[in-house]
Amino acid sequence: MAYPGSPDTCLRCVHALTFIPYLKGDNNMIWNTVRTTAILLASICLVSAAKAADAGDLKNGFFRLCTSDNGHITSLQVDPNGKGNYSRSFLTSMGFDYSATQSTSISASRNSIEVSGLTTKGGKSATVSIFLKGPDLLISATTPKGEEAAPLGADIYWNNSGYDISSKSTPFSRFFTDIQFYMDARQLKRWRDNNGWYDHPIIGKNWIELEGTGNWDMRLSSDNPTLTWHIEENKNTLIFNSSPQVSSDMSKTLFKFTAQKRADRIPADWPKFVLPNKKAGEEATTLFYERAFSYQPVWGNAAWAEWMAIGEVWHAGPRLKALKDYLSKYPMSDEGYVNTWGDHAGWPFPDNSKYDTRHFDTNARFILACFRYAAWTGDTDFLRNQAQRLRKAMNYQLTTLHGEDGLIIAAGKDSTGRHKALGNNYWDVLPFGHLDAYANIVWYASCEAMAQIEDTLASSGGIKTPGKIHSPEFYRSLAEKVRKTYNDTFWDDRAGRYIGCIDIDGIKHDYGFTFINLEAIAYGLTSEDKAKRIYHWLETEPTSTGKADTYSTFVFAPRANTIHDPMWEDNTGKKEDCPEDPWWHFGWHGTPYGIQCEDGGGIFYLSYFDLMARLRFMGIDNAQKRWQEIMDRWRLPDHICGGAPLVTGETPQQFSPGMTGTDIPFPESGLVPCWLVYGVLGASADTRGLSIHPNLPTGIPWIEIDNMKFHGIQFNIRATRKDVTIKCTQPGHKFNITKKLDANGSVTFESLR
DSSP: OOBTTBTTSOSTTHHHHHOOOOOOSTTOOOOOHHHHHHHHHHHGGGSOSSOOOEEEEEEOSSEEEEEETTSOEEEEEEOTTSSSOOOOOOEEEEEESOBOOTTOEEEEOSSEEEEEEEEOTTSOEEEEEEEEETTEEEEEEEEETTSOOOOEEEEEEOOOSSSOOSTTTOSEEEEEETTSOEEEHHHHTTOOSGGGEEEEEEEOSSEEEEEESSSEEEEEEOSSOEEEEEEOSSEEEEEEEOOOEEOSSEEEEEEEEEEEESOOOOOTTSOEEEOSSHHHHHHHHHHHHHHHSSSOSSOSSGGGHHHHHHHHTTBOSTHHHHHHHHHHHOOBOTTSOBOSBTTBSSOSOSOTTTSOOOOSSHHHHHHHHHHHHHHHHOOHHHHHHHHHHHHHHHHHHHTTTOGGGSSOOOOOTTOOOSTTSOOOSSSTTSOOOSEEHHHHHHHHHHHHHHHHHHHHHHHTTOOOOSSOOOOHHHHHHHHHHHHHHHHHHHEETTTTEEOSEEOTTSOEEOSOBHHHHHHHHHTTOSOHHHHHHHHHHHHHSOOTTSSOOTTTTTSSSOOSBSSOOOOEETTTEEOSOSSSOOOOOTTOOOOSTTSBTTBBOEETTHHHHHHHHHHHHTOHHHHHHHHHHHHHHHTSTTTTOSSSSOTTSOOBOSSSOOSEEOSTTOGGGGGGGGHIIIIISOEEEETTEEEEOOOOOTTOOEEEEEEEEETTEEEEEEEESSEEEEEEOSTTOOEEEEEEOOTTSOEEESOOO
């Protein structure tokens, strides 16, 4: 995808390039990726092709290292047993970006080396200390107060090509932290975008684990440590930052690396899927970590709000606080419009001063995210504090967007739905607008969400706010009206599917959009008959390739659409001999079918809605078969991530356009394994409490999910075909409850307190 004035830049990747994600939790840390990139660009010079002169060696049985006269470690070997049986060196340089001068001096003892008189980028004096203490290697830099600390860089050996992450290609297979950040080395493989900078950090509060590919692991301990990467074909630079210790006149940054025997040290309180087939449960858990924890807890703007909530509200950990802070402060206009892009009302491109780039599904997604957060946490104070904003957002949909008439209508002057107009939703180079079938799916869902929000506010004593207040009954009645109007408006009985858009001129636009149809089913907008017709189209009818390859092309996700949206040029119009007319954002001129993820390509997140849709109307065994196909694809060496080519040949979209969306910048891929929570376990939270409706496939007699969380209580849950057991070992709330399923196959826990 491209935007005007920069034809090589991808609009989808605006999310990765310009959004400043943050984590502001117990570690009171704000991570600014723009600032980080500047620091990293300054730090690249820490690695020199020519090594400085050796300053000395240190060894103590756990470590053996060599240093240079600028305080860099030039060789580092490890024995986790402390016996001196060292591994080969896994790095060629490790140090701070300071320079040696004529005044630099080196002092050494048996277990330490100190290099003083170094010069910082700002021309200030710096001292680097290296100290061995048992299995700990301590590296510190001391500078005058006010001098920004340089990051610590480590050049490790790395083979960027291929799919191997064994010790032949990298010393580390994955990285994770104490506050639910996770990065698999596969995701870094074949990375060649952004000049090699992979600057989406993983963040810790106290530590980052570097899991080894040999017989040892390494744990970095520091204050609020972060890790990013700069990747070359035969070198990977790990860049560590942390919060300095500041005294009256000095600033000290300290990193402690601890050698450990190789073991799995994923924190015990992370969510985990457990299945009768142990390996299947472990694989599903790993997929969740890889896709859900490799991004910030707040990894997008309003278009992603509900997806963030779906992925994060059900499990324990620090991410919920970040979600609450995000929702509490998310910008909204005085009239009730929920901004598309943080402080900016519209999508970043094209020029906001010339075009109205607002998306009009943002209000619905904000309401849905707030509802999901409150339902799972029981945080009625949050709802009461947000009541005025939620009602204002809903009233904007009802009036300005005409939702009270049945469907919302895009209110932007440039969101007309015509060819060469602007986008209106996540699918940003397609000019959805005016009557947008995609935006109206979440509009429908927001009606029931708002009904439950009003139920909760009423049961907590009620709250008056300025503006019109509607009853829960009003919203439920409206939801039925929306459902009927949606089907009357967007269903194409001849094609057996929902169309995409009706533009301001009344012209219908349909390119066989799978995402509209699957999400419409998953959100409950359709009937069983329509759902089965949709799946008949998806599974048996040919795409623009002439083959019935909607699912078989990428396997991990269906194609985004089945009918090619043709290429075009400004002066000559359509470039291809095909019956369809082009329908694109004016800054995108199309590609051959299947080359771009919004025209015949595939984005992984959609499989979550596919699985939930199949469960609703095609049955659990049908959905389970599809899940197994996805997991079979995941088991291939690339784990559906990394740069081009994927193991099956695709070029993924990362910082440049591509045919698939799998990891960066598609954190919504973390939704897919959540189908085990909402589908197989059948968990849902609403005003009644926590409801469980197990949907167990043939041959799977039970499912267990560990470290779920509901209304502040952390627990493990197991569902069988007969009952549900919740076990809590949280201090002050220890219990073990088993309830039999009712005649409908469900059980509801009104409270766990």
